[in-house]
Amino acid sequence: MDEHLGLRERKKARTRRAISEAAIALFLERGYDDVPVAEIAAAAEVSKRTLFAYFPTKDDLVLHRFADHEDEAARVVRDRAAGEPPLDALQRHLHDALDRHDPISGLCDVPQVVAFYRLVSDTPALRATLLRYQVRSVESLASALLTAAPQAPHPQLTARLAANQIQAVLRELADDNQQRIAAGTNAEDLAPVARAEADHAFTLLRAGLTPYATEPRATSP
Structure with a gap:
C-alpha cells in the first residue's frame, strides 16, 4: 500500500x-x-x-479492476517521452505488461486471475457492463490522440477511429492470451508468441488498412 x-x-x-x-x-x-x-x-x-x-452497483464489485485501467492507454500517450510516437509508446507499454505477466495483458496463469476472467466471460450482465468501460476507454484515448496530433486530417474523426482500432487490438490480444491460458497453456511458454503477436498487431496498426485496400492476388493451387 x-x-x-x-x-x-x-x-x-x-x-x-x-x-x-x-x-x-x-x-x-x-x-x-x-x-x-x-x-x-x-x-x-x-x-x-x-x-x-x-x-x-453490483457490477462494479467485479469490473472496478477493469475500470482502474480505463484511461491507461490515454495516460501512456499523454506521458510519453518527447518525440516518441503514440504507437511506439503504446507498444512499449504492452511489452512491459507482457514481461510482467500483468493480468490486464491476459498473459497471466495465476489461478485466481484465470477464474476471474472466466467469471466475467461467463456472466452476461458483466459482459454488458464491461462494454461501457470499453467505450469510456476509447473516448479517453481519442482525446489524448487528438492532442498528440491536432494537425491530422479530420482530426477528431481520425482520433476516434484510431482509438477504436487501438483499443480493439489491445482487447483482442488480451482475450486471445487469456483463452489460451484457460485452455492450459503455460504463461512462460506463451510469452514469446504473445510478444510476437503484439508486434504483428502494431505493425498492422501502423500500416492502417493497407492489406485490405487492394485486390488480393490469386494463390497458386
Whole structure:
C-alpha cells in the first residue's frame, strides 16, 4: 500500500479492497447471480450503505479492476517521452505488461486471475457492463490522440477511429492470451508468441488498412 497516503486514505483503501475481495471470493464460489449484495456486505463486515458508497452497483464489485485501467492507454500517450510516437509508446507499454505477466495483458496463469476472467466471460450482465468501460476507454484515448496530433486530417474523426482500432487490438490480444491460458497453456511458454503477436498487431496498426485496400492476388493451387 502507498505509504505516502494518510491514515484516512489507507483505511478507505483497505475497506475497498476487503469488500472487493469478499465479493470476488463469493462470486467465484457460487456464481455472480446467486450472491446477494447483503451477503457480500456481511462477509466484508460493512453495511450495505458502506458497500454502495465504494461500489455503486453490483457490477462494479467485479469490473472496478477493469475500470482502474480505463484511461491507461490515454495516460501512456499523454506521458510519453518527447518525440516518441503514440504507437511506439503504446507498444512499449504492452511489452512491459507482457514481461510482467500483468493480468490486464491476459498473459497471466495465476489461478485466481484465470477464474476471474472466466467469471466475467461467463456472466452476461458483466459482459454488458464491461462494454461501457470499453467505450469510456476509447473516448479517453481519442482525446489524448487528438492532442498528440491536432494537425491530422479530420482530426477528431481520425482520433476516434484510431482509438477504436487501438483499443480493439489491445482487447483482442488480451482475450486471445487469456483463452489460451484457460485452455492450459503455460504463461512462460506463451510469452514469446504473445510478444510476437503484439508486434504483428502494431505493425498492422501502423500500416492502417493497407492489406485490405487492394485486390488480393490469386494463390497458386
